[in-house]
Amino acid sequence: MRTFWVLLKKEVKAFFVSPVAFIVLALLMVLNGFSFRAALTVLETAPSEGSIVTWTFQPLWFWLSYFFIFPLLTMRLFAEEKKLGTLETLFTAPVSTWQVVGAKFLAALIIYCILWLPGMGNFALLKWISGGVVEVPGGALKGSAVILFVMGLFNLAVGCFASSLTSNQIVAAIISFTTSLLHFLLGIFITNIGKKIPAAFADIVNYIASVEHIRTFTNGLIDTRPIVYYVSLAALFLALTHQVVEFRRWRP
Amino acid sequence: MIDVQDLTKQYAGRVAVDHISFRVEPGEIVGFLGPNGAGKSTTMRILSGFMPPTSGRAMVAGHDVFRDSLNVRRKVGYMPENAPLYTDMKVKEYLHFRGELKGLRGRDLRVRTGEAMDLCAITDVRRRLIGNLSKGYKQRVALADALIHRPPLLILDEPTNGLDPTQIRHVRELLRSLRPAHTILLSTHILSEVELTCDRVIMLHHGRIRASDTPRNLARQLRATSLVRLELQGDGRISEKLEALPGVRKVIVEKPDGAWQCYSLRVESQNDIREAILDVATASRWKIRELHRQLPTLEDVFVELAASEEGKKR
Numbered sequence: 001m002r003t004f005w006v007l008l009k010k011e012v013k014a015f016f017v018s019p020v021a022f023i024v025l026a027l028l029m030v031l032n033g034f035s036f037r038a039a040l041t042v043l044e045t046a047p048s049e050g051s052i053v054t055w056t057f058q059p060l061w062f063w064l065s066y067f068f069i070f071p072l073l074t075m076r077l078f079a080e081e082k083k084l085g086t087l088e089t090l091f092t093a094p095v096s097t098w099q100v101v102g103a104k105f106l107a108a109l110i111i112y113c114i115l116w117l118p119g120m121g122n123f124a125l126l127k128w129i130s131g132g133v134v135e136v137p138g139g140a141l142k143g144s145a146v147i148l149f150v151m152g153l154f155n156l157a158v159g160c161f162a163s164s165l166t167s168n169q170i171v172a173a174i175i176s177f178t179t180s181l182l183h184f185l186l187g188i189f190i191t192n193i194g195k196k197i198p199a200a201f202a203d204i205v206n207y208i209a210s211v212e213h214i215r216t217f218t219n220g221l222i223d224t225r226p227i228v229y230y231v232s233l234a235a236l237f238l239a240l241t242h243q244v245v246e247f248r249r250w251r252p
Numbered sequence: 253m254i255d256v257q258d259l260t261k262q263y264a265g266r267v268a269v270d271h272i273s274f275r276v277e278p279g280e281i282v283g284f285l286g287p288n289g290a291g292k293s294t295t296m297r298i299l300s301g302f303m304p305p306t307s308g309r310a311m312v313a314g315h316d317v318f319r320d321s322l323n324v325r326r327k328v329g330y331m332p333e334n335a336p337l338y339t340d341m342k343v344k345e346y347l348h349f350r351g352e353l354k355g356l357r358g359r360d361l362r363v364r365t366g367e368a369m370d371l372c373a374i375t376d377v378r379r380r381l382i383g384n385l386s387k388g389y390k391q392r393v394a395l396a397d398a399l400i401h402r403p404p405l406l407i408l409d410e411p412t413n414g415l416d417p418t419q420i421r422h423v424r425e426l427l428r429s430l431r432p433a434h435t436i437l438l439s440t441h442i443l444s445e446v447e448l449t450c451d452r453v454i455m456l457h458h459g460r461i462r463a464s465d466t467p468r469n470l471a472r473q474l475r476a477t478s479l480v481r482l483e484l485q486g487d488g489r490i491s492e493k494l495e496a497l498p499g500v501r502k503v504i505v506e507k508p509d510g511a512w513q514c515y516s517l518r519v520e521s522q523n524d525i526r527e528a529i530l531d532v533a534t535a536s537r538w539k540i541r542e543l544h545r546q547l548p549t550l551e552d553v554f555v556e557l558a559a560s561e562e563g564k565k566r
Contacts (some may be wrong), residue, residue, distance in 0.1 A: 003353060006349065006352040006353055007353070010349050014338075014340070017340050017341075018340060084336050084337070084338070084339065085332065085334065085336030086336045086337065086338055088297070088302055088332045088336060089330075089332060089336055089337075089350075089394075089397070091301075091302055092300045092301060092302050092325055092328070092330040092332075093325060093350065093353045093354055094322050094323075094325040094326045094353070094354065094355065095353060096322070
C-alpha cells in the first residue's frame with residue numbers, strides 16, 4: 001500500500017511538472033466557458049424544458065473539449081516510460097504491475113476530476129451573480145458529476161491501454177482518441193439513421209449511447225445501468241493494460 | 253549469492269542466452285565480458301527479475317528470480333544499460349522517490365540518499381534536472397539509485413560506459429570500496445576494465461560461457477599468442493632466420509612497402525622476442541624501420557576462443 005502511495009504521488013506530480021495539466025486545464029476552461037455561454041443563450045431566447053445544467057452538457061462545444069482530454073492526459077503514462085527505458089528501472093524495484101497500473105490510472109483520474117472544478121464553479125458563479133434568480137438544480141448537478149466521473153473512468157482506462165501498447169505518445173493519443181470517439185459515434189449513429197433498423201437493435205445500442213446518458217443524468221436522473229456499464233468497461237480495459245504491461249513476464 | 257543453472261533465453265526464435273550455468277559467491281566482484289550481443293544484458297535482466305528465462309533456473313540470494321521476483325528485487329540493486337532515468341525530475345527528488353520505492357522511510361531515507369549522492373559524487377548537482385545533466389552524471393545518478401538501499405547484490409550493466417578516464421577510475425575505486433558488504437556482478441566489453449576491478453571473469457560469446465577464471469589466468473591464457481610486426485631491409489634467408497627464433501609459431505610475409513620488407517610473426521607471448529629479433533638483425537646487418545608487438549584485442553581473443561572451441565569439437 002505504501003508503495004502505491006509513493007507511485008501515485010510521483011505520477012500526480014509528473015502532471016504538474018510538465019505543462020500538460022495546465023494546458024488541458026486552460027483548454028477545458030475556455031471550451032467550458034463557450035458551452036456555458038451557449039447554454040445561457042438557449043435560456044435567454046425562449047422558455048425551455050431543461051435547466052442550465054442540461055444545456056451546458058449538450059452543445060457541440062462540450063463534446064469538442066471532452067474528447068481532447070483523455071488522449072492528452074493518458075498518452076504519456078506508459079509510452080514515455082517505454083521510450084526512456086525507465087520501465088526497466090521501475091519493474092526491477094519491488095513493485096507489482098497492479099500497483100503501477102493502478103497508480104498511473106488513479107493519477108490521471110485525479111487530474112481529470114480537478115479539470116472539471118472550474119466548469120462546476122461556473123454554476124456557483126451564475127447563482128451568485130443572478131442573486132438566485134437563475135435556478136441551478138442540485139439533482140442535475142449531482143447527476144452530471146456522476147456521469148462525467150464514470151465516463152471519465154472508461155475513457156481514461158482506454159487511454160491507459162492505448163499508452164501501454166506503444167512507445168510513441170502520438171500513436172497512443174490517436175488510438176485512445178479514435179476508440180473514445182468510435183464509442184461515442186456508435187450512440188449517435190443510431191439516432192441519425194433512426195427508424196431504418198429494427199427497434200430491438202436500436203434499444204440495445206441506446207444503452208451504450210453517451211449522448212443519452214448525459215441527457216438523463218444532467219436532468220437529475222441517476223440511472224445505475226450506465227454506471228455499471230462504464231465501470232465494468234473501465235475494469236476491462238485496466239485488466240487489458242495490466243496484461244500488456246505484464247507481457248514481458250510471460251513465458252513463451 | 254547467485255546460482256544459475258542451465259539458463260536459456262530465446263527471443264522470437266533467436267537464442268540470446270544458451271544453457272549457461274555459473275555461481276557467484278558472496279563478496280565477489282564478477283565481471284561479464286563479451287562483445288555486443290553476447291547475452292550479457294539479457295542474463296542481467298533475468299537475474300534482476302525484469303524478465304523470466306525461457307528455461308533453466310536462476311536463484312538470487314536464495315530466491316527464485318521468476319517465482320519469488322519481488323523478494324529478489326528487494327535484494328538487488330540493478331543499473332540497466334545506458335542509465336534510463338526520468339528526465340523531468342531533479343537528482344535528489346529522483347533518488348528520494350527510488351529510495352521510497354525500495355522501502356526506505358523517514359530518517360533512513362534522508363541519510364541513505366545523502367550517502368549515495370556522496371559516494372557517487374553527485375551531491376553538487378542534487379538540485380539540477382536530470383535531463384540537463386551530462387552523460388557521466390546521469391550514469392552516476394543511476395549508480396546511486398542502484399546502491400541506495402544497500403542491496404547485498406549489485407547488478408551493473410556497463411557501469412563505466414560513457415564516462416571519462418577520471419570518472420572511470422572513480423567508479424572503479426567505488427566498486428572496490430563496496431566489496432565486503434556487497435556482491436557485484438558487472439558487465440563490460442573493455443578487457444582492461446575487468447582486469448582492474450574483478451575477482452573473476454565470466455566470458456560470454458554468442459550466449460555461451462567461453463571461459464570463467466580469474467582475470468590474471470584468463471589474460472595469460474588469452475594472450476597465448478601475440479603478434480610482432482616487423483619492417484626491414486636486408487638480404488639472406490630472412491624468414492628462415494626469423495622462424496628459427498624461440499617461441500615463433502608462424503611467419504607471415506606481407507606486401508613489401510617499396511624496398512622495405514614486411515613480416516608479421518605469431519609468437520607465444522610468455523617471451524618477448526623483440527630483443528632477440530634485434531640481435532639477429534644486427535648480426536645479419538639488417539636495417540630495421542619498425543618493430544612492434546601487438547597484444548590481441550578482445551576481438552582477436554574471441555575469434556581465438558571460438559576457433560579453439562571448434563577445434564575441440566572435432
